[in-house]
Structures are given as structure tokens and as C-alpha cells.
Amino acid sequence: MSESTGQDVNVRTTAAQRATGTNTDTLLQTDGLVKQFGGFTATDAVDFSVEAGEIRCLIGPNGAGKSTLMKLVTGQHAATAGSIYFNGFDVTDDAPNERIDRGLSMKFQVPSVFEDLTVRENLRLPNQRLADGDERRRRVDEALAAADLADVEDTRAGDLSHGRQQQLEIGMAASLDPDLLLLDEPVAGLSVDERAAIADRIRTLNEERDVAFVVIEHDTEFVAEIADRVTVLHQGDIFREGPIEEIEDDPEVQRIYLGTDGDAEGDAR
Amino acid sequence: MGTDAFPTGVLGRFEGPNTVGSGTRFWAALAVTVVALLAYPSVVGPFAAGQLTRYLVSAFLALSLAFVWGYAGILSFGQNAFYGLSGYAFAVVVGNLASPLGTTVGVGVAILFGALSALVLGYFMFYGGVRDVYVTITTLVVTIVLNTYGKTASQVFVGSVNLGGDTGVGIGEITLGAGPATYTLVQPATYYVIVAVLLATYLGLRALVNSDFGRVMVAIREDEDRAEMLGYDVKFRKLVVFTIGGGIAGLGGVTYMAWGYSITPEVVFSAAAAAYPVVWVSVGGRKTLSGPIVAAVAIEWLRTTASVQFPEFAKIGVGVLMIASILLLPDGVVPGLRGASRYFDRHGLADGSRLAIDRARRAVGRRVGGPIAVDESSEVVQE
Amino acid sequence: MVNGLNLAFQYLQGFSVLVLAAVGLAIIFGIMGVINLAHGEFIMVGAYATVFGYHDLGLPLVASMALAVGVTAAFGMVVERLLIKRTYGRLFDSMVVTLGLSLVLSQGMLVLRGTSEPSVPTPFGTISYGAFSQSVYRVALALAAVAVLVGVYWLFTRTEYGIRARATIQDEGTARALGVRTERVYSTTFAIGSALAGLAGALLAPIVSVTPTMGGTYLVKSFVVVVVGGPSVVLGTGLSGGLLGAVDAVVTNVYGQTAGSIVLLVVTVVVIRFFQDGVTGFTDRVRDRLAREGT
Secondary structure, rough: OOOOOOEEEEEEEOOOOOOOOOOOOOEEEEEEEEEOOOOOEEEEOOOOOOEEOOOOEEOOOOOOOHHHHHHHHHHHOOOOOEEEEEEEEEOOOOHHHHHHHOEEEEEEEOOOOOOOEHHHHHHHHHHHHOOOOOHHHHHHHHHHHHHHHHHHOOHHHHOHHHHHHHHHHHHHHHHHHHEEEEEEEEEEOHHHHHHHHHHHHHHHHHHHHOOOEEOOOOHHHHHHHHHHHHEEEOEEEEEEEEEHHHHHHHHHHHHOOOOOOOOOOHHHH | OOOOOOHHHHHHHHOOOOOOOOOHHHHHHHHHHHHHHHHHHHOOOOOHHHHHHHHHHHHHHHHHHHHHHHHOOOOOOOOHHHHHHHHHHHHHHHHHOHHHHHHHHHHHHHHHHHHHHHHHHHHHHHHOOOHHHHHHHHHHHEEEEEHHHHHHHHOOEEEEEOOOHHEEEEEOOEEEEEOOOEEOOOHHHHHHHHHHHHHHHHHHHHHHHHHHHHHHHHHHHHHHHHHOOOOHHHHHHHHHHHHHHHHEEEHHHHHHHHHEEEEEEHHOOOOHHHHHHHHHHHHHHHOOHHHHHHHHHHHHHHHHHHHHHHHHHHHHHHHHHHHHHHOOOOHHHHHHHHHHHHHHHHHOOHHHHHHHHHHHHHHHHHHHHHHOOOOOOOOOOOO | HHHHHHHHHHHHHHHHHHHHHHHHHHHHHHHHOOOOOOHHHHHHHHHHHHHHHHHHHHOOHHHHHHHHHHHHHHHHHHHHOOOHHHHHOHHHHHHHHHHHHHHHHHHHHHHHHOOOOOOOOOOEEEEEEEEEEHHHHHHHHHHHHHHHHHHHHHHHHOOOOHHHHHHHHHOHHHHOOOOOHHHHHHHHHHHHHHHHHHHHHHHHHOOOOOOOOHHHHHHHHHHEEEHHHHHOHHHHHHHHHHHHHHHHHHHHHOOOOHHHHHHHHHHHHHHHOOOOOOOHHHHHHHHHHHHHHHH
16 A cells, blocks of 8 residues: 655655666766855766766765765755756756655765664664555564664664664665665774674675665775775865776875875875 | 553554553543543533633644644744634634534634645745744744734724724634534533544544654654655655644634634734743643643643732743753653653662662762762772 | 934834844854743843832943843853753753743743833933934934944954854864863853843833833844844844834834834745845855765
């Protein structure tokens, strides 16, 4: 039984059911995307594209505009100029929830789970749009298992450790069966083990469910581990783009970081 | 969330994480309350029943705000606007159509008018991107504008009904029905009808709030952006909630006319009047439905009694109550009571009290500082 | 020509009252994001303190006004420590608490001192032109309003406090990391906002009737000005006061007091809806902040 919610587009869409427009190889494409805040240009005519099934990492010094670009893609910021295409559709004027229905999903930079709800109730929310009754319960159980949270399903989400909250939030985002999942700093402040678990999660979702990723991260080791390609942002525009090996060795990239971020071989310093 | 073995099938719809109270104990208590309410007029007589009717009318307003604020995070000073507009609409329809059928239609029109005003204002605000605090300010301003205008609208006619400026407008009797089958509503029948309608509204909201829809509302209250990024159309849902809230306030407006037969701008649209629902819901507990009802009745009763005995101190008392309730029991009295009841359930009365006193002593001791103040019953060994 | 002059005087007074009443609220709302629904009562306290100083203590008018400012500032500090501090981050709760406070203060004053106070004489006398005479005080009031705006500007750009306060609005986390004691900034801000409210009350005492419930009208006026003005405290309050003062003066002159009030309120709602940025761009500032903290 489909729950009618007015403006929601294609309420019950799973990856299989979702229609795609033309050109299904390029999942996300921005075209001359600009964002200005008053006199300040945060995003400067960016042409950013992501292929289906890719894991892309977005890196760059602080103030480069990474989160702004991500929020433009999700629709939380309205673009000053330019367009955004997703799954072949022009989503430039779409509201965030409409883009979610097209197959987009995100995890916020600041952990944003519903703290007063239990883990189970948190996972119920994305799933209740897509399924009812037993099917819903099954999806929530699966999500709990995949995020390794089955043992704390009745715990208040606010009481979880930081790492588990990140897993929960990724689990919630993944429950929407997205084609593209945007992660804003998923491993900030986590231990080595927790980072490994998140990297694992990303790879599993990518391989088993064909989810593409755009991950904003500062940890170069983590980036090296999961990225297919890396996009370097600087002062609101794309500075370099390419496979991780090229970017690691690029002296220009190291320079824009002013040595504040280590390179993968950092021990020489 | 299984509790006592009561037929959770039917009643299960009315229980859930978003309301306080479930299981046999709760429903039994509710049944007792309803019986007591129904017996009240016979016990205390028509005058007291009439007083309680007035307080029960306030409960509709309280529910309306509890729904909109507690379950969608929209602090609105505008429920009074919809309440008052509905009352006026009822008077206008009844005055113009002067017939039992007219009055019956008037009930529906008035409630719809309340809902419609909320729809219009809600659309203007939510789809215009007005957020948080500015929504609150806008609703307050709208209510004040209605008051300012209402007080001057002394020769303004809607059809044959004069809006009456600051003396407002009144109606004669309330006779419902059509053709030969008519019924005139008077006390104590009015009281019983209002109790029944209030109960139905409460149960209806309870079911709604615990449903999937209600869960999304709570998510929107907690973190709008996160809810939106889970694919929910937040603007639309807030509009729906706000409209329903307006409808409930409208229902309150009609019951208000059924109780008092007249309405003036100052009573419904003044800033002071708009503040009271906020008091009731803050004190009663904004994440519950029963709390605000109880608080509205209790506070209105206290306020009216106090106004008679200690007229100057009544308002001061309300003010102090607001401050105290936010600072001491930020979730309101009902959740506070539930918290206390759970605590004592867990530890037992004697142990619970001892534990509480220990904790308090330790908390005070810590502020004074030093190992000297640590309670002997603690396991900490001071080196 | 003469009516024009009348209008001009009316405008000056309208402008001054709006600016003086609102500037305290603008500072508190702008820096702390707190909505003080008892703001009108702070103004009332200032007016009462002035009357008390003048009539009960026999102080000259200026000293009474100074007393009023001091009393209200101190009162503000107490309120901030006891009430406001406990509701930081919970905006709606701070509204409820201050609403309760406003009830306590207005009713409390009614109980303490009765329904109205003896008036305080208006200084400076009058000037006449043709058949009309106008109080010079109206002009003095306008000068005071401008002086206050200039003073607030100086406060925020030239003093230590001002720099700290602006850092805190921009980015509290960074400010704190740089050693700014943001809690102190908030306490001082609230005290300053309260002092300005007290000043408004003091300056108004000679020309309005001082009653326990006078706060209500000034709260609404202040809100309107702050919302329309936007985030820039000096520029926003000034421009907004100027604009709304003009609208109010014109409409009241032609259609009467009630129409004037209604028009102002409608303007507020329209501004909220269509220029959430107020006259000087509020939401952009906030969005700026959000954009920069992400990156």
C-alpha cells in the first residue's frame, strides 16, 4: 500500500524501479555550477562528474568549497548559476527530497541521527517510505545487520559511540537504495578499527549494491584505500582530478595544502 | 513496546512511542477519568459544570498547539487566530442563515474556516521559506493584527451580521437539525457533547501521532534537514500538520461559542490570550497530548479562581509557572511525572528516595569541593 | 506647509521611539539569537526607575535617567544569569521563559505601584510656529536616537568588547578557540541590551504615560524594527526605524492610529516572507557561516 504524500516524487522507488534518463554512464554531472554568498564565491563554475559505480573522493584545503559543492548537489543550497544533472535528469531546480527520489542520498558532516529515537526507529524512518509490514521489518533487520548494530537496536541513538553513529547514519542513507551516496567526512575522529569498518562498508555497498560514492575526507590513507579517482578542490574550483596515485605524487597538490596535510609518504618530514 | 496483556490489536493503534501512557493501567485511568467527567454535572450542579465546560474548551486550543508545536516543532502563537476566526465565522453564518439547518452548516463552515486560515497562513510561511523563529513571530503578528482590526471593526457587516468592534458579536440559541427534526443545545447537554468531542479528538490525534505519519512529524521536529534528506517533503508535511492544527483550533472556536454564545476580539486575539496555550503546553508537556489537556484545565481553573480571590497575583502566578516549568521540568509536568514514576518503579519507594538523596548530596558536595564532602556510601577511596 | 512641519515633528518622534526601543533588542537578538519577550518590560523598568528617581528620590531629571540605565543594566545581568543562561540553544524555551518574566514584571509592577505613575516634566520647553507649538524635546529625542546609534557603532568597532562580540557572532567555535570567553560576551551583551532598553524607557518617561502595561506596545514596535532591519545592528535599526517611522507617520496622519499599527504589522509579515534578509541581509550572513563551517 503506497503512502501518498503529495509532493513526493515516485514515493516507492528502489534502484531497480527507478527510471533513468539519457546517458546512464555518467551518474552525476554539474555544468558551470556557481554559488555565491553575497560577494563571496564559494563555488566557481565547476564541471564535476561522477560515473555510475565509482568511488570518488573529494579533497582540498579548508575553505576550498567541498561541503558547499556537496550541498549544491543535494539541493540544500540553491545554485547561483549552472546546472546539475543526475541519472540523466535535470535536477537543478528540484527540492532535496525530490533528488532523493531520483537516487541520491547523503550523510551529513556533523553526525545527524535522531538522538532521542532508538537505533531501530532511526532505521525505520527511511524504510517506512519504501515498504510496509513484513517487508519493512526485513529491510530494517538487514540494515541493522549490515551496520553491525543489531545488538543495540533498542538503544537511544544519542548514546552510541561516535563510530557507531556514523555507521547508523550511513545505514540510514543506504536504506534509500541510492545510486549515489554522498559522505561528508565519514571517518573524522574515529579510531583505526572504526575507520577500517567504514571503509569496508563503503566497499561492500559499492560492490554488492552498485552504489557510487562521493566522499569528502581529509585522511589521505583512508582516501588511498577506497578511492577510484580523486578530485582536488581549491578556492571553489577543481584543481586536479585523477586516480589516487597521480594525485598523491603531484607537487602542486601538496603545495596548495601548504604542507598542513600529510602526503601518503609523509614520514620523510 | 509490549506492555500489559490488553487487546493491543485495536488499542495498539492508539499507543506508541509518541505519547505517554500505554497498557492496562493507562486505559483504565482514562476510563475512570471519562466516567468522572460524565458524572461531574450530576454531582456538582449546573454552574460548576458550566465552568468546567469553559476549561474543556481551552483544552481544544491546547491540543491544537500541542499537535503543531510538540509534534512538528512549530511554535505558533496563531492557534488563537484560527480559534477566534472560527468563532466569528460561526456567529456570522448563524446570524445570516438564522435556521437550524443554517446553524448545523455553520458548525462545519466554522471548523473549515479555521483549517483554511491555517492552510493559507501555513502556505505563505512554509512555502515562502520562513523558518523557525520567524514563523513564531509571524503567527504572533497575525494574531495581533486581527485584534487591532477587530477592535475597530464596529460597523463592519458580513451579510447582516455586524462584527461589532470591541464588543464583538453574539448568537442566540444553538438549534441544530433540519426541517422538523431539530434539537436545541443547552447545558448540561452542551457539557456532555463537548466531553465527547474532546475525547474523540484526543483519541484521533493519539492514533495519528503514533502512526507512520506521526513518526515522520517527530523526525521533522528533531531535525528538519535530516528528515528532508531521507526523502520526506518537509514543507508539505508541515503544511498538513498546521492545517489540521487550525482545524482543531476551529473546533475549539465552535465549542467556545456553544459555551458562551458570544465572542470579542480581546478574548481571543489579544497577545495575552495567545500566550496562554503556550503556557498550557509548556507546563503540561509538549511531547504528549494528555499533558496539555490536563494543564489547560488545571491552569485555567487556578487562574479563574485566583482572579477572584487574589486578582493581582493571578497573572504573576502564571508567569512564575511558565518560568519554573521551563527551568525545572523542560519537558513538562506529565513527562516529569512519568520519569518520576519510572524511577520509583525501578528502585522502589524507600531505596529510590535514599538513592536520590545520596545523589543530591554528592552533587552538592562536589560543588563545595574536596574529598571531605564525598558521601561515605560511595565506593570511591580517597588517597 | 505648516502641516508639513507637523508631520515632520511627528516623524521625528516616531523614528526616535522606534530606534530607541529597538536597538537593545537588536543587539541581543543579533548577537545572541535570543528573543527576549520581556524587552518591553525592561523599557518599562527604565521608565519607572526614572520616575522613582525624580519623584521619590528627588534627583534631577538627568540623574534619574542615569539611575534608570544602571538599574536596568543590573537587572538584565541578573536575569541573564538566572534565566537566559539556562536556555541557551533552546530558542523556544527562552521565549517561554521571557514571556513568563514579562507577565511577572508587568503584573508585579501593577501590584507594587498601582495603575499609573505621576508624570515627569518634559524638559526644554516648546517652540511655536503660527498656531502650532511643538515640544523641543521631540527634536532632542531624535538627536538622542542618532547618538545612541553612533555610540553602538563605536562600541562594536572600537572597543575590545565589540571585537569579541563580532567574533562570537561570526563563528562561536573559532572565537572560543582563540580565547574569547563567549559566556562573558553573552552576559555583557545582555546587560548592554538591557541598559539600552532602560535608556529608552528613561527618555520616554517625560512624554508617555508610565503604566505597568506600557511594555506591550514597545515590544511589538521593537520586533517590527528588528525584523525589518536585519542583522546589521546599527544600519539595520537606523534604516528600519527611518523607513517604518515614515510609513507610520504618513498612515497615522491620514488614516489614524489603528491603521498605522496594522500597516506596520503587515509590513513586518511581508518583509519576513519576501526579504527574510531584512533590509541588511540576515539569512545570507547565517548561510555564509554555514558554508564556511562546512568546506
